[in-house]
Amino acid sequence: xxxxxxxxxxxxxxxxxxxxxxxxxxxxxxxxxxxxxxxxxxxxxxxxxxxxxxxxxxxxxxxxxxxxxxxxxxxxxxxxxxxxxxxxxxxxxxxxxxxxxxxxxxxxxxxxxxxxxxxxxxxxxxxxxxxxxxxxxxxxxxxxxxxxxxxxxxxxxxxxxxxxxxxxxxxxxxxxxxxxxxxxxxxxxxxxxxxxxxxxxxxxxxxxxxxxxxxxxxxxxxxxxxxxxxxxxxxxxxxxxxxxxxxxxxxxxxxxxxxxxxxxxxxxxxxxxxxxxxxxxxxxxxxxxxxxxxxxxxxxxxxxxxxxxxxxxxxxxxxxxxxxxxxxxxxxxxxxxxxxxxxxxxxxxxxxxxxxxxxxxxxxxxxxxxxxxxxxxxxxxxxxxxxxxxxxxxxxxxxxxxxxxxxxxxxxxxxxxxxxxxxxxxxxxxxxxxxxxxxxxxxxxxxxxxxxxxxxxxxxxxxxxxxxxxxxxxxxxxxxxxxxxxxxxxxxxxxxxxxxxxxxxxxxx
Amino acid sequence: xxxxxxxxxxxxxxxxxxxxxxxxxxxxxxxxxxxxxxxxxxxxxxxxxxxxxxxxxxxxxxxxxxxxxxxxxxxxxxxxxxxxxxxxxxxxxxxxxxxxxxxxxxxxxxxxxxxxxxxxxxxxxxxxxxxxxxxxxxxxxxxxxxxxxxxxxxxxxxxxxxxxxxxxxxxxxxxxxxxxxxxxxxxxxxxxxxxxxxxxxxxxxxxxxxxxxxxxxxxxxxxxxxxxxxxxxxxxxxxxxxxxxxxxxxxxxxxxxxxxxxxxxxxxxxxxxxxxxxxxxxxxxxxxxxxxxxxxxxxxxxxxxxxxxxxxxxxxxxxxxxxxxxxxxxxxxxxxxxxxxxxxxxxxxxxxxxxxxxxxxxxxxxxxxxxxxxxxxxxxxxxxxxxxxxxxxxxxxxxxxxxxxxxxxxxxxxxxxxxxxxxxxxxxxxx
Ligand code: HEM
Ligand code: SF4
Numbered sequence: 001x002x003x004x005x006x007x008x009x010x011x012x013x014x015x016x017x018x019x020x021x022x023x024x025x026x027x028x029x030x031x032x033x034x035x036x037x038x039x040x041x042x043x044x045x046x047x048x049x050x051x052x053x054x055x056x057x058x059x060x061x062x063x064x065x066x067x068x069x070x071x072x073x074x075x076x077x078x079x080x081x082x083x084x085x086x087x088x089x090x091x092x093x094x095x096x097x098x099x100x101x102x103x104x105x106x107x108x109x110x111x112x113x114x115x116x117x118x119x120x121x122x123x124x125x126x127x128x129x130x131x132x133x134x135x136x137x138x139x140x141x142x143x144x145x146x147x148x149x150x151x152x153x154x155x156x157x158x159x160x161x162x163x164x165x166x167x168x169x170x171x172x173x174x175x176x177x178x179x180x181x182x183x184x185x186x187x188x189x190x191x192x193x194x195x196x197x198x199x200x201x202x203x204x205x206x207x208x209x210x211x212x213x214x215x216x217x218x219x220x221x222x223x224x225x226x227x228x229x230x231x232x233x234x235x236x237x238x239x240x241x242x243x244x245x246x247x248x249x250x251x252x253x254x255x256x257x258x259x260x261x262x263x264x265x266x267x268x269x270x271x272x273x274x275x276x277x278x279x280x281x282x283x284x285x286x287x288x289x290x291x292x293x294x295x296x297x298x299x300x301x302x303x304x305x306x307x308x309x310x311x312x313x314x315x316x317x318x319x320x321x322x323x324x325x326x327x328x329x330x331x332x333x334x335x336x337x338x339x340x341x342x343x344x345x346x347x348x349x350x351x352x353x354x355x356x357x358x359x360x361x362x363x364x365x366x367x368x369x370x371x372x373x374x375x376x377x378x379x380x381x382x383x384x385x386x387x388x389x390x391x392x393x394x395x396x397x398x399x400x401x402x403x404x405x406x407x408x409x410x411x412x413x414x415x416x417x418x419x420x421x422x423x424x425x426x427x428x429x430x431x432x433x434x435x436x437x438x439x440x441x442x443x444x445x446x447x448x449x450x451x452x453x454x455x456x457x458x459x460x461x462x463x464x465x466x467x468x469x470x471x472x473x474x475x476x477x478x479x480x481x482x483x484x485x486x487x488x489x490x491x492x493x494x495x496x497x498x499x500x501x502x503x504x505x506x507x508x509x
Numbered sequence: 510x511x512x513x514x515x516x517x518x519x520x521x522x523x524x525x526x527x528x529x530x531x532x533x534x535x536x537x538x539x540x541x542x543x544x545x546x547x548x549x550x551x552x553x554x555x556x557x558x559x560x561x562x563x564x565x566x567x568x569x570x571x572x573x574x575x576x577x578x579x580x581x582x583x584x585x586x587x588x589x590x591x592x593x594x595x596x597x598x599x600x601x602x603x604x605x606x607x608x609x610x611x612x613x614x615x616x617x618x619x620x621x622x623x624x625x626x627x628x629x630x631x632x633x634x635x636x637x638x639x640x641x642x643x644x645x646x647x648x649x650x651x652x653x654x655x656x657x658x659x660x661x662x663x664x665x666x667x668x669x670x671x672x673x674x675x676x677x678x679x680x681x682x683x684x685x686x687x688x689x690x691x692x693x694x695x696x697x698x699x700x701x702x703x704x705x706x707x708x709x710x711x712x713x714x715x716x717x718x719x720x721x722x723x724x725x726x727x728x729x730x731x732x733x734x735x736x737x738x739x740x741x742x743x744x745x746x747x748x749x750x751x752x753x754x755x756x757x758x759x760x761x762x763x764x765x766x767x768x769x770x771x772x773x774x775x776x777x778x779x780x781x782x783x784x785x786x787x788x789x790x791x792x793x794x795x796x797x798x799x800x801x802x803x804x805x806x807x808x809x810x811x812x813x814x815x816x817x818x819x820x821x822x823x824x825x826x827x828x829x830x831x832x833x834x835x836x837x838x839x840x841x842x843x844x845x846x847x848x849x850x851x852x853x854x855x856x857x858x859x860x861x862x863x864x865x866x867x868x869x870x871x872x873x874x875x876x877x878x879x880x881x882x883x884x885x886x887x888x889x890x891x892x893x894x895x896x897x898x899x900x901x902x903x904x905x906x907x908x909x910x911x912x913x914x915x916x917x918x919x920x921x922x923x924x925x926x927x928x929x930x931x932x933x934x935x936x937x938x939x940x
Contacts, residue, residue: 005543027666052570055601056631056663079728082721083694086687106665106698213537251541398567398598401533433533450528457528481530 016045221293
């Protein structure tokens with residue numbers, strides 16, 4: 001029998017969700033009453049993260065299914081970090097989500113109540129839980145979509161957080177639903193991609209995608225197709241099976257793909273079908289259709305920035321580039337105001353850590369584009385800036401080998417000064433091999449490292465090239481194992497010129 | 510456990526040096542070891558045989574326990590100067606001995622205070638509240654004062670409240686706008702935050718701080734007030750009460766409704782208000798001066814009725830408020846000055862033991878005698894009596910009794926500046 005590791009022991013002792021009713025009392029009593037495991041593990045079931053780098057200043061990670069939120073919700077989040085003064089900030093994450101930083105534990109009970117009032121939750125957003133469920137950021141307004149993913153994602157979240165949902169998975173778990181030709185989602189443990197079966201539009205199931213320091217995999221076809229209305233129950237079935245069968249001895253070898261490897265894809269499929277029968281009834285399980293995994297996703301995700309016609313005539317979405325996904329209270333308040341003033345109040349977040357304002361009528365566009373906020377959150381970012389993705393970096397993460405966000409921003413700006421790049425090039429920056437910034441998905445992936453320069457060890461990056469999220473998806477591969485940061489602009493300039501058709505800009509006279 | 514090449518043995522001598530490509534995975538392994546013996550690492554750090562890099566300290570700091578934490582902290586505090594980045598990681602462990610080490614370090618090396626004070630606050634020992642408050646308030650380097658305030662912030666719910674309120678209230682008007690802003694934000698998190706923020710004199714605040722206070726207030730909407738008053742026959746509400754309502758509404762920026770007991774039958778039971786915003790719902794304030802039938806019977810019934818509209822907080826009747834009793838006492842004392850006989854409080858006749866006990870209490874604290882007087886059919890006898898003593902009629906606003914009193918016996922309570930002011934202040938400060 002496998003012995004439980006320390007984390008598993010803590011998780012087995014009680015469920016973090018049980019802390020919810022005691023949160024007020026715990027924060028009022030001061031959190032010295034919280035032991036180490038409660039502080040660093042259990043509170044994450046409520047979305048509350050103890051940050052060792054800023055002891056006493058906590059992070060709260062929300063759930064924003066499909067990256068959808070509205071102006072009133074954004075106002076509540078802005079107020080929460082405004083209260084934290086210079087400590088307060090927020091990040092748009094690569095799961096279309098928002099996390100708030102700088103909060104005191106005392107902030108949590110009123111904030112949770114405020115979130116609930118505006119229909120938000122932070123439940124089970126961290127640690128070994130099903131994370132924010134993503135979908136097409138343009139769902140419902142996208143002229144190119146096959147299906148609106150929002151109601152599907154909402155129902156999956158409801159199922160996952162409902163009484164039947166998992167409370168103690170062996171490891172985190174990512175679920176996503178594709179709805180458009182550019183819904184690249186193979187980095188998820190479970191991805192539903194739009195696919196036809198016998199002329200009916202439904203979803204083919206992809207499983208096992210994940211990135212880590214040890215291993216990187218794109219999801220593979222499970223060989224099953226199902227109609228849209230079965231997604232929530234099927235997700236539950238997969239999660240419950242994983243909860244029962246996933247390995248709990250070695251946290252480095254626990255993500256879903258290891259389980260699939262261990263039992264073999266065919267056995268895994270059979271077991272999931274059985275689990276589905278238990279969740280949805282044997283009749284429903286019979287309705288699962290064998291499928292070859294072909295699907296309708298054929299392009300890398302669109303750059304959402306700029307003004308684009310929605311599928312509703314006369315309306316537009318205006319995509320804004322949020323540098324490195326970093327938000328502050330004033331910019332959030334302003335963003336909420338713009339969404340309310342010029343659109344319907346609806347906002348979306350993308351995996352590229354950008355935001356869009358939905359439902360802007362043609363005659364409001366000019367006024368919106370003249371707003372001062374759009375000088376910082378541009379509608380026309382450079383081709384590198386638009387899709388530069390970065391992990392948290394070393395202000396907040398102890399393992400970063402370089403200051404990720406600031407390096408990314410500085411280098412991208414410098415390259416855009418030097419080069420004309422004919423089309424978007426996706427750069428993914430990550431501070432260390434833990435790969436939170438998904439370097440293997442970038443056309444250019446950059447990973448913090450150390451390298452020797454002039455006899456001394458200096459901050460550097462490993463460079464990965466060749467990642468593609470298009471029809472024939474590929475993970476990027478190691479190209480250079482240590483370029484010192486001081487030489488990075490030149491090295492990337494060369495790569496962009498040689499491989500991506502960039503041209504040096506004419507120098508200003 | 511399997512031993513592959515490069516597998517960490519947990520032996521400090523084996524740790525690849527900074528910059529070595531093997532170092533990151535080595536440390537990640539170390540971090541995940543089921544057991545980690547910290548003593549050799551602490552010794553190596555103390556001897557300087559292993560360089561004190563952030564990545565290593567992060568791993569070690571995650572694994573400390575109550576015996577190794579103080580040792581690690583003591584090592585860090587001995588560095589000259591201690592590296593702030595390491596301190597954040599090392600200082601997270603909360604333990605009486607760690608707090609003591611930090612205090613000693615503060616005495617020994619006051620120049621390190623900006624680094625140490627947030628860590629001390631993080632220890633959340635109420636004993637340190639005074640020190641943190643003093644350093645935040647005392648004139649001194651901005652960095653030091655801000656660090657002291659951050660210490661107060663990260664331990665917020667551990668400090669004795671009255672002193673904390675005073676410190677933060679004072680800091681809110683500080684000339685350093687960042688300190689002032691942080692103080693306002695912290696006040697907004699304390700119990701009765703609205704009252705505290707409203708209590709700040711806006712004109713003394715830096716404009717940016719005043720704007721911040723406004724934002725905090727905006728997010729702390731005051732609860733709508735339901736003022737339960739007796740009213741006059743036919744539901745007529747005296748002007749004094751209408752004026753009170755208007756002033757209050759303006760001051761609170763939230764709705765204030767008057768419910769008259771005497772209005773058309775059942776009025777306080779009539780149309781329910783829209784469900785109030787805020788989680789706390791509306792506040793029912795019984796503006797009765799004595800615990801008579803209205804307080805004992807009508808009030809619970811009315812509260813039950815209004816609860817149908819949402820959460821309702823019910824306050825004690827006005828006569829029971831200590832602030833009100835103090836104001837009455839002062840008013841009586843003023844009347845007593847130079848008077849031939851002790852003042853009299855005229856009150857509506859009361860039955861029941863509760864009412865009698867209340868009157869005895871009132872008489873004791875104010876030094877006035879209490880005398881029943883029919884409010885609906887005032888007895889001229891009473892007036893005779895009253896003329897020899899100064900008189901205070903326990904009626905907020907004009908009623909038949911006050912109407913019947915000679916003018917020089919004075920106006921109803923709401924027309925007396927002290928009592929009016931106290932009532933307004935109390936009601937304005939309700940959350
Ligand atoms: C709707 C008809 C009523 C009228 C016109 C009326 C009249 C008054 C007036 C003018 C006052 C003085 C104002 C005040 O002290 O709040 C008063 C207070 C009082 N009334 Fe009434 N009343 C009515 C109903 C009742 C009833 C039914 C009772 C007896 C059960 C009662 C018992 C009292 C008591 C004990 C007080 C003192 C209240 C206090 O200040 O705490 N009233 N009433
Ligand atoms: S990739 Fe590394 S540096 Fe970046 S957030 Fe993850 S662990 Fe931290």
